[in-house]
């Protein structure tokens with residue numbers, strides 16, 4: 001349960017000449033964090049989103065990281081998942097499996113896909129219970145500030161409407177403060193049924209990377225980060241976009257390609 005809201009850390013903003021350069025740097029960043037957290041705590045918990053992120057992670061499954069990363073210590077979760085069978089083309093699990101997980105040797109018992117046999121509501125309850133079990137067994141630590149699970153790294157994308165995970169500007173799930181995992185049956189981005197980690201959990205992660213590429217996100221990046229990397233996140237409106245609500249307990253890093261940063 002969330003007990004208090006952690007102070008917002010100022011994001012670090014990295015701009016690259018191309019999407020390829022973002023992919024190269026995100027791979028190094030992730031591999032470095034993997035080494036650091038495995039040294040410190042014996043494992044590395046990584047929370048994935050769907051969308052273009054998986055393709056941007058492609059350099060991580062190439063040499064030298066393919067051999068140098070200790071994949072056996074990784075634990076994989078999804079920040080959000082579409083409630084469809086795991087072998088459905090819309091599944092974030094399938095996307096990650098094809099582009100990433102099938103290429104590395106993470107033990108299958110460390111890969112926490114959703115239960116695809118349940119309704120969105122029950123799948124969310126099930127996912128939260130599984131995370132609670134990992135917390136009780138001290139496999140995932142908790143944040144001293146919020147009491148929420150503290151994942152080591154979340155790798156997030158953002159939609160043109162400013163959504164992150166399945167927390168959309170026009171949907172109430174973005175305001176959920178008690179549950180760790182919630183569900184949505186009318187997601188504006190198809191497919192409509194999804195489950196998602198809530199902000200108390202997202203913002204309890206140690207490290208968060210916002211991996212943002214492409215000109216179609218330039219306006220939203222400007223609204224969230226502003227012209228000078230000190231944006232209010234709300235543009236002319238008063239409620240910040242969900243992407244502007246993201247913070248990490250240690251460090252939030254925005255990886256932007258030239259196109260996504262073009263309006264800053």
Ligand SMILES: O=C(O)[C@H](O)[C@@H](O)[C@H](O)[C@H](O)COP(=O)(O)O
Nearest residue numbers: 049050051052053157158159165
């Ligand atoms: O289920 C999903 O679609 C994702 O997890 C979602 O939150 C995604 O990260 C953003 O929509 C950005 O998607 P793109 O990277 O494809 O723009």
